[in-house]
Amino acid sequence: MGNLVSSEWLRLVIGIIVVLAFSQLNALFLVWLERKVAGHIQLRLGPKEVGPFGLLQTIADGIKLVGKELITPRTADRTLFVIAPVLVFMPVLVGFLVLPFSPNLILRDMNVGVLLIFAFSAFTVLAILAGGWAANNKYALLGAIRSVAQNVAYEIPLLLAVLSVVLMVHSLNFADIVRAQGRIWFIFLQPVAGLIYLICATAETNRAPFDIPEAESELVAGFHTEYSGMRFGLFFLAEYTNMFIVSAVATSLFFGGWQGPFGFGLGIPGVVWFLLKTYILIFVIMWVRWTFPRLRFDQLMNFSWKFMIPLALANLLITAAVLKFVQ
Amino acid sequence: MSTEAFAQMAFWMLVGLTFAGAAIAVFPRNILHNVLGLALALAGVGGFYLYLGSFFIALMQLLIYVGAITIAIVFAIMLSRPLHLEIPKRAVPKVAMAAVASFIFFAAILGVVFRTQWTPAVERSTDWSVETIGHLLLTRYDLVFEVISLVLLVAIIGAIVTAGFTRRLSS
Numbered sequence: 001m002g003n004l005v006s007s008e009w010l011r012l013v014i015g016i017i018v019v020l021a022f023s024q025l026n027a028l029f030l031v032w033l034e035r036k037v038a039g040h041i042q043l044r045l046g047p048k049e050v051g052p053f054g055l056l057q058t059i060a061d062g063i064k065l066v067g068k069e070l071i072t073p074r075t076a077d078r079t080l081f082v083i084a085p086v087l088v089f090m091p092v093l094v095g096f097l098v099l100p101f102s103p104n105l106i107l108r109d110m111n112v113g114v115l116l117i118f119a120f121s122a123f124t125v126l127a128i129l130a131g132g133w134a135a136n137n138k139y140a141l142l143g144a145i146r147s148v149a150q151n152v153a154y155e156i157p158l159l160l161a162v163l164s165v166v167l168m169v170h171s172l173n174f175a176d177i178v179r180a181q182g183r184i185w186f187i188f189l190q191p192v193a194g195l196i197y198l199i200c201a202t203a204e205t206n207r208a209p210f211d212i213p214e215a216e217s218e219l220v221a222g223f224h225t226e227y228s229g230m231r232f233g234l235f236f237l238a239e240y241t242n243m244f245i246v247s248a249v250a251t252s253l254f255f256g257g258w259q260g261p262f263g264f265g266l267g268i269p270g271v272v273w274f275l276l277k278t279y280i281l282i283f284v285i286m287w288v289r290w291t292f293p294r295l296r297f298d299q300l301m302n303f304s305w306k307f308m309i310p311l312a313l314a315n316l317l318i319t320a321a322v323l324k325f326v327q
Numbered sequence: 328m329s330t331e332a333f334a335q336m337a338f339w340m341l342v343g344l345t346f347a348g349a350a351i352a353v354f355p356r357n358i359l360h361n362v363l364g365l366a367l368a369l370a371g372v373g374g375f376y377l378y379l380g381s382f383f384i385a386l387m388q389l390l391i392y393v394g395a396i397t398i399a400i401v402f403a404i405m406l407s408r409p410l411h412l413e414i415p416k417r418a419v420p421k422v423a424m425a426a427v428a429s430f431i432f433f434a435a436i437l438g439v440v441f442r443t444q445w446t447p448a449v450e451r452s453t454d455w456s457v458e459t460i461g462h463l464l465l466t467r468y469d470l471v472f473e474v475i476s477l478v479l480l481v482a483i484i485g486a487i488v489t490a491g492f493t494r495r496l497s498s
Contacts, residue, residue: 111457292444
């Protein structure tokens with residue numbers, strides 16, 4: 001193994017450990033934040049008993065989940081039922097490889113980083129489908145089918161919106177895209193693309209008002225109805241980590257990544273800027289969830305296919321035309 | 328273990344993954360297992376692109392084949408017969424026809440493989456950046472590029488005609 005244990009490999013191993021630890025901690029924090037935000041929006045206090053401000057509540061919940069029995073329904077497809085929660089977490093971890101937390105804090109500075117995140121997001125859909133189908137439960141299957149339809153519909157405008165940013169920078173590298181926003185963030189140059197991205201990202205993470213795959217009031221819990229214990233926990237963790245990733249991507253593509261607004265860094269380290277913006281975006285996504293009601297399935301599909309996709313295409317076309325004209 | 332041996336191991340693991348996926352895609356009588364097997368095989372092919380040094384093509388393979396094609400097949404499954412009904416036996420003529428079609432495709436691929444003058448890796452250009460691929464697609468391989476878009480157009484028109492036809496029948 002001699003020549004393989006170089007600094008490169010050590011860096012990768014340390015990176016993976018940090019990513020694993022961070023994704024768990026982040027999800028624990030986000031679940032707490034969601035309950036606090038939900039509580040305050042509904043004039044409640046949210047969790048407050050366990051630890052200061054209820055901060056340890058989700059850790060207690062996590063321990064409870066780990067201790068619970070893993071139930072597999074008798075009629076379930078056993079292999080797929082076990083594989084699905086693991087498969088759903090894989091693309092989420094891959095996303096962390098290329099996120100630019102600061103100029104020097106990128107695990108792998110790939111020249112196709114943007115593509116990597118969106119290429120692997122396909123596995124999330126397949127995992128949700130496999131899990132929902134394997135449970136052999138009508139609610140789970142309905143949730144899975146809705147999830148597939150929704151993800152396909154919203155991935156197209158999402159990619160088109162990202163593409164208009166890529167066209168401006170001529171690069172699929174996250175670090176290049178962030179550096180190009182030194183003076184002006186792309187949200188000011190590409191407001192339409194930014195808005196389309198945020199809406200589609202909410203839909204891709206299956207969150208309200210786009211949460212029809214797990215609509216509690218009609219589908220029990222959607223695709224993870226039959227899951228219990230830590231298998232359910234993995235779906236939950238993946239959802240919250242996914243939320244972090246889509247917000248972090250939005251931060252890098254539209255909100256200047258590790259840089260301060262209009263070139264003013266204010267001496268604050270890049271990581272702090274990056275995390276600050278990401279968590280503000282996450283807060284916005286939560287805010288939206290507790291403000292808007294759930295859409296109906298046909299409204300949701302029509303909105304994507306008949307409005308978002310043409311709009312995103314027009315935006316891409318105009319971006320290309322303007323870029324040609326400016327050159 | 329040397330880097331060379333490591334690369335060899337990775338290659339054979341990819342071969343195993345792809346073949347296992349392909350077998351799952353064809354043999355089980357459970358249509359969802361078939362689709363997931365196909366996704367595995369296609370991801371394995373993506374791994375080969377990575378092994379050959381083009382990260383971009385590998386990711387495009389995942390994005391297009393695993394992300395789009397497999398999901399499109401899932402939509403087709405929603406139209407298939409329910410799984411709790413008794414699964415009909417495989418019809419011999421259908422299997423034979425499928426075998427003949429795959430054999431023709433396999434022979435064509437083999438023909439291409441043996442007729443191509445392969446240049447050794449050392450003499451080949453190593454520039455597989457996104458720019459180069461984009462330029463090549465729109466210059467040297469523009470005919471192929473256009474034909475592929477034509478195939479997609481045919482697929483779209485086919486889908487519209489099929490959907491419109493069944494809708495007219497039911498109304």
